[in-house]
Amino acid sequence: xxxxxxxxxxxxxxxxxxxxxxxxxxxxxxxxxxELMLNSVNFLLIGYSNILKSLDGQIFALMIMAVAAAxxxxxxxxxxxxxxxxxxxxxxxxxxxxG
Amino acid sequence: MLIDLGWFSFxxxxxxxxxxxxxxxxxxxxxxxxxxxxxxxxxxxxxxxxHMICLAILxxxxxxxxxxxxxxxxxxGAVMILFLFIIALLxxxxxxxxxxxxxxxxxxxIGTVLxxxxxxxxxxxxxxxxxxxxxxxxxxxGNAKAIGLELYSKHLIPFELASCLLLVAGVGIICLSxxxxxxxxxxxx
Numbered sequence: 194x195x196x197x198x199x200x201x202x203x204x205x206x207x208x209x210x211x212x213x214x215x216x217x218x219x220x221x222x223x224x225x226x227x228e229l230m231l232n233s234v235n236f237l238l239i240g241y242s243n244i245l246k247s248l249d250g251q252i253f254a255l256m257i258m259a260v261a262a263a264x265x266x267x268x269x270x271x272x273x274x275x276x277x278x279x280x281x282x283x284x285x286x287x288x289x290x291x292g
Numbered sequence: 293m294l295i296d297l298g299w300f301s302f303x304x305x306x307x308x309x310x311x312x313x314x315x316x317x318x319x320x321x322x323x324x325x326x327x328x329x330x331x332x333x334x335x336x337x338x339x340x341x342x343h344m345i346c347l348a349i350l351x352x353x354x355x356x357x358x359x360x361x362x363x364x365x366x367x368x369g370a371v372m373i374l375f376l377f378i379i380a381l382l383x384x385x386x387x388x389x390x391x392x393x394x395x396x397x398x399x400x401x402i403g404t405v406l407x408x409x410x411x412x413x414x415x416x417x418x419x420x421x422x423x424x425x426x427x428x429x430x431x432x433x434g435n436a437k438a439i440g441l442e443l444y445s446k447h448l449i450p451f452e453l454a455s456c457l458l459l460v461a462g463v464g465i466i467c468l469s470x471x472x473x474x475x476x477x478x479x480x481x
């Protein structure tokens with residue numbers, strides 16, 4: 194149970210998140226899938242920081258958490274604003290800019 | 293704790309550690325599948341909370357106590373509560389799911405990416421990067437203090453930039469929620 198476990202778990206979770214982002218139509222669930230991807234990268238960084246005996250991975254994970262928090266807050270505000278004007282939560286219907 | 297049966301000996305602590313690691317990792321993957329496959333957003337959010345808690349346990353087992361605590365407080369606490377508030381505000385409508393060509397394409401693409409990533413698990417030991425902190429020193433001063441020392445000395449500029457990012461996000465939210473969007477008036481001719 195060395196680095197193979199870390200690599201396989203984080204790759205699987207990352208791919209599940211990417212699949213959810215491509216397939217789901219609800220923007221909230223798309224955001225949750227982005228969270229899954231960010232978390233899998235966090236797990237990879239922390240596992241490798243344990244293997245390599247260096248703290249840089251944990252600092253990186255902390256920075257990723259800060260970026261993810263900012264991203265979630267702005268994204269949810271955007272979703273809320275879109276919902277207030279359109280009363281619809283399907284990303285396929287947001288095609289006003291389509292030529 | 294080494295248990296020796298004569299013809300077969302094993303380390304009980306190591307086997308327990310590996311078993312817990314496998315169980316929690318498997319639960320994390322299953323919870324991630326639940327997030328993606330549930331049709332109702334409220335169940336997805338609950339599965340995501342479970343996934344975060346599993347990841348926090350994994351962080352603890354890899355010796356990152358401070359990050360585990362931050363994961364629980366920031367992610368499983370603050371961010372997910374925000375998600376649940378928004379779901380309650382917007383009304384979690386169920387989404388009808390059907391398997392069509394689009395999903396098949398996404399599945400095949402993701403399968404390819406996953407196979408490529410799984411190949412990367414076959415790389416041998418990489419060149420070790422030696423940090424300032426080794427295991428003994430971290431056990432000496434504690435994980436949170438070691439992270440603080442590293443963060444405020446070597447990584448000070450990224451830390452300040454992250455605080456700027458959070459400030460910009462706050463200002464952006466105020467702009468988004470204060471100035472409401474008015475649809476443009478159609479010109480009458």
